[in-house]
Amino acid sequence: MTSTPAFDLVVRNAQATTASDTFDCDIGVRDGRIVQLGMKLAAGAREIDAAGRTVTPGGVDAHCHLDQPMPAPLRMADDFDTGTRSAACGGTTTVIPFAAQQKGQSLRAAVEDYRARAAGKAHIDYAFHLIVSDPTPTVLNEELPALIREGFTSFKIYMTYDDMKLDDGQILDVLAVAREHGAMAMIHAENADCIGWLTRRLEAAGRTAPRFHAHARPMLVEREATHRAIALAELVDVPILIVHVSGREAVEQIRWARAHGLNVFAETCPQYLFLTAEDLGIDDSYQGAKCVCSPPPRDKANQQVIWDGLNDGLFTVFSSDHAPFRYDAPEGKKPGGEEVAFRHIPNGIPGIETRMALLWSEGVLAGRMTPHRFVELTATGPAKAYGLHPRKGTIAIGADADLVIWDEREFVLKNEMLHHDVDYTPYEGMRLKAWPGVTLARGEVMWDGAAFTGRTGHGRFLPCGTPTLLSGRRG
Numbered sequence: 001m002t003s004t005p006a007f008d009l010v011v012r013n014a015q016a017t018t019a020s021d022t023f024d025c026d027i028g029v030r031d032g033r034i035v036q037l038g039m040k041l042a043a044g045a046r047e048i049d050a051a052g053r054t055v056t057p058g059g060v061d062a063h064c065h066l067d068q069p070m071p072a073p074l075r076m077a078d079d080f081d082t083g084t085r086s087a088a089c090g091g092t093t094t095v096i097p098f099a100a101q102q103k104g105q106s107l108r109a110a111v112e113d114y115r116a117r118a119a120g121k122a123h124i125d126y127a128f129h130l131i132v133s134d135p136t137p138t139v140l141n142e143e144l145p146a147l148i149r150e151g152f153t154s155f156k157i158y159m160t161y162d163d164m165k166l167d168d169g170q171i172l173d174v175l176a177v178a179r180e181h182g183a184m185a186m187i188h189a190e191n192a193d194c195i196g197w198l199t200r201r202l203e204a205a206g207r208t209a210p211r212f213h214a215h216a217r218p219m220l221v222e223r224e225a226t227h228r229a230i231a232l233a234e235l236v237d238v239p240i241l242i243v244h245v246s247g248r249e250a251v252e253q254i255r256w257a258r259a260h261g262l263n264v265f266a267e268t269c270p271q272y273l274f275l276t277a278e279d280l281g282i283d284d285s286y287q288g289a290k291c292v293c294s295p296p297p298r299d300k301a302n303q304q305v306i307w308d309g310l311n312d313g314l315f316t317v318f319s320s321d322h323a324p325f326r327y328d329a330p331e332g333k334k335p336g337g338e339e340v341a342f343r344h345i346p347n348g349i350p351g352i353e354t355r356m357a358l359l360w361s362e363g364v365l366a367g368r369m370t371p372h373r374f375v376e377l378t379a380t381g382p383a384k385a386y387g388l389h390p391r392k393g394t395i396a397i398g399a400d401a402d403l404v405i406w407d408e409r410e411f412v413l414k415n416e417m418l419h420h421d422v423d424y425t426p427y428e429g430m431r432l433k434a435w436p437g438v439t440l441a442r443g444e445v446m447w448d449g450a451a452f453t454g455r456t457g458h459g460r461f462l463p464c465g466t467p468t469l470l471s472g473r474r475g
């Protein structure tokens with residue numbers, strides 16, 4: 001007589017690593033969830049032997065841009081199909097991209113449009129942050145509170161970009177809604193007027209090559225805006241999360257805020273560990289457009305400041321800020337087919353697939369970071385920051401069976417290995433020491449170490465709860 005297997009899947013002999021512990025166990029999965037952790041579990045319908053390998057929670061990429069509507073001729077290269085395929089092949093099992101409100105558009109319409117873009121396409125689970133660019137009384141009093149109740153519990157505010165930025169009064173209004181309704185406010189902190197002024201001066205001097213993007217956005221403009229964002233949050237008495245922190249001057253502001261007892265959280269991204277302003281060009285070559293992002297990468301000393309902040313708890317979240325624009329394309333870094341002045345180059349770089357391996361390889365395996373800190377930054381922290389924990393971001397009974405089994409092997413990274421729809425990676429030629437050997441999303445194999453094995457439509461929309469980080473004292 002054959003008996004029904006006790007589990008749909010058992011991952012055997014895992015060296016399971018969470019944000020706090022490492023333990024040897026078998027992981028029993030049923031209906032997409034972890035139902036048992038123990039030694040010598042009964043048989044599963046499918047079994048994967050992880051002997052000798054570390055198993056971490058699947059990554060939660062809490063800042064990525066997929067199929068976000070762009071002004072013509074620009075277009076993002078990755079939609080929910082290619083973007084989540086790429087994420088899964090790199091060990092990420094949850095993404096949180098942005099439903100972006102255009103000025104004049106209702107927030108509800110932006111969410112409905114974005115839900116339609118995602119529907120049936122995602123391979124892994126996804127939630128949405130909102131981008132609030134037009135905080136009308138209806139948005140503030142009706143739409144935002146209702147959307148927060150429906151599971152859109154985080155939103156991003158921009159202090160720069162003409163089509164997105166809010167002035168200080170508007171920011172105060174939006175932060176007050178976050179306070180009243182228990183949402184996490186994410187802030188893009190750069191001073192728009194300083195950037196505009198510097199850009200005009202650079203252009204007047206004929207300095208329009210991609211590398212001057214970094215000259216138009218020195219650390220001072222990030223420092224000033226970070227300081228102002230902290231002051232505005234203090235006034236409203238609400239926690240905030242400063243996104244894509246690039247270096248020392250912003251870090252100092254956040255440390256100051258923390259030292260004064262304010263709940264100021266922070267995120268950083270791979271580009272601030274592995275790129276410098278020199279990657280935007282040491283001459284006027286247009287190739288530097290590949291690394292145009294905001295804030296721009298800084299220098300080696302600032303990379304070390306970011307490593308220190310990752311290790312000492314300054315940062316809660318390590319995201320990709322994947323912004324997929326093709327290099328050699330009229331809808332990408334060469335708008336309309338032209339090599340344009342830096343102010344017209346779409347901001348952002350691809351990185352949804354490389355985020356986890358870069359930090360595992362250069363952080364954990366290079367001895368710069370503990371595996372627990374890696375898990376905290378890539379999975380547990382973002383899940384807590386955005387109301388997805390403990391379903392996402394950990395290895396525990398009841399959590400979704402989102403797992404990465406790591407393979408240690410040396411190789412040279414090439415864009416042709418990746419699964420996004422972008423024609424380059426900024427990390428081309430980097431020597432890495434590891435890559436996910438298997439990615440499981442709710443118990444299904446998405447990546448087997450050689451090929452994408454996921455299923456279109458496997459990914460489900462996740463309504464977010466109140467961010468766990470907000471349950472403590474207020475700022």
Ligand code: DUC
Nearest residue numbers: 188293294323347348
């Ligand atoms: N900066 C952003 O703020 N968003 C997308 C990409 C970028 O570089």
Ligand code: ZN
Nearest residue numbers: 188243244294
């Ligand atoms: Zn931003």
Ligand code: ZN
Nearest residue numbers: 063065321323
């Ligand atoms: Zn972004």
